Amino acid sequence: MTIRVLAAGDHFVQNRLLIDALKREVPGEVDVSELTLPWPVQPFGRVGEVDEASDVEEELIEALRGVEVCVTQMAPLTKRVLDASPDLRLFCVSRGGPVNANLEAAAQAGVAVTYAPGRNAVATAEHTLAMLLAATRRIPQTHADLAGGVWRGDYYMYDNVGPELEGSTAGLVGYGAIGRRVARMLEGFGANVLAYDPYVDVPGRGVGLGELLERSRFVSLHARATPETTGMIGAAEIAAMPEGSILVNCARGALLDYDALCDALDSGHLFGAAMDVFPEEPIPQGSRLLTTPNLVMTPHLAGASKETAMKAASIVAADVARYVRGEPLAHLATP
Incomplete structure (x- = not known):
């Protein structure tokens, strides 16, 4: 069975890193589509009810059509995005805390949110x-x-x-x-x-x-x-x-x-x-x-290293693999 995944990377945690990690970790066929977010060329900010996110609600809604899993760093998981994405079941945030995700709305929608503690x-x-x-x-x-x-x-x-x-x-x-x-x-x-x-x-x-x-x-x-x-x-x-x-x-x-x-x-x-x-x-x-x-x-770049980006991609890909295998998720943020 093929699982549809959106890699919504940016210019730090790049899509190629996310896709390579998914290929290494996830068993079976993975159909990956891509959306590149503008961070850090464009600063993050408040989007809807979430913080520290790229202002791409419209693009994200379109990219999530028919998608079951999203791996990202800065995509905004707002109630508006959740309402427009009925197929979404897993949203993996490759950061130390999923501040760009509305956890309460995600839980109500049956969407699990994971994150990447210790990456940086x-x-x-x-x-x-x-x-x-x-x-x-x-x-x-x-x-x-x-x-x-x-x-x-x-x-x-x-x-x-x-x-x-x-x-x-x-x-x-x-x-x-x-x-x-x-x-x-x-x-x-x-x-x-x-x-x-x-x-x-x-x-x-x-x-x-x-x-x-x-x-x-x-x-x-x-x-x-x-x-x-x-x-x-x-x-x-x-x-x-x-x-x-x-x-x-x-x-x-x-x-x-x-x-x-x-x-x-x-x-x-x-x-x-x-x-x-x-x-x-x-x-x-x-x-x-x-x-x-x-x-x-310095401009909020303490966590900026090549290893941080690679670890972030690997951590979220490993939770996607657990999801595919039906195992408990290691870094679950939602109840």
Whole structure:
């Protein structure tokens, strides 16, 4: 029996990666059609009632006619799409969380939604370390000066240099797949690592959030954005950090009060900060983030590696194979 699958890839998790993974993993004949989404050339956003999706409802509805399974990264599974796609039974999101899928409406429609946890854990952990070091050693600023023909000796002045990781305390807010990898990397630098995560066991280094902030010269955020974690690091939490600390966020913009961050950098309370995620993406013109000193920024690409894209395709293809064989799905998001 042939199963009809739509590969709705983009310019990162490409259709060729999804199709190759389906051919490797899925038994029997697979009839694959393709739809290429514009991300990241065009930023994702809110589509209907879902977040972080490509605005392609019309194209997706047309492409899903007669399709039983969809594998994608950014396609919007809205109620409108579900209502127009009666043959759809499985929607596989090749991301760490299926924020672009209306899970309640999918469950009501009898559509299973899966996702790809851990796909970008290595890439994001490595990027976190790169951002932390870049902020601590002023790498972007000094590079920009040299590229502009300016040699500034004042960067070597005592008050202008940052701390070393070795012998310092680093605190991780969130201790999932990414946080655990960052902890191992930091320990390799000789740092003492603390972690706060009320949802998982943190053997040997678990502390409360207040203690973590007060003791840590470096703080890195790795929590998911939920109603409980939204705004969890605000002015009071940043003020609790030691003078001259470094704050890194490669998780979600909603975790942090960015006005409070800018205030702490302007005042010098924070030595530096590094951000890969923001409250509004792209960053709007006129934002304080574009003029605040000692802030290193990248455009939400911590998880961007070739391995991430390949792992994402393999994880969702494996769940398609389980579906075809009638086995329980490994990464089911819907009830």
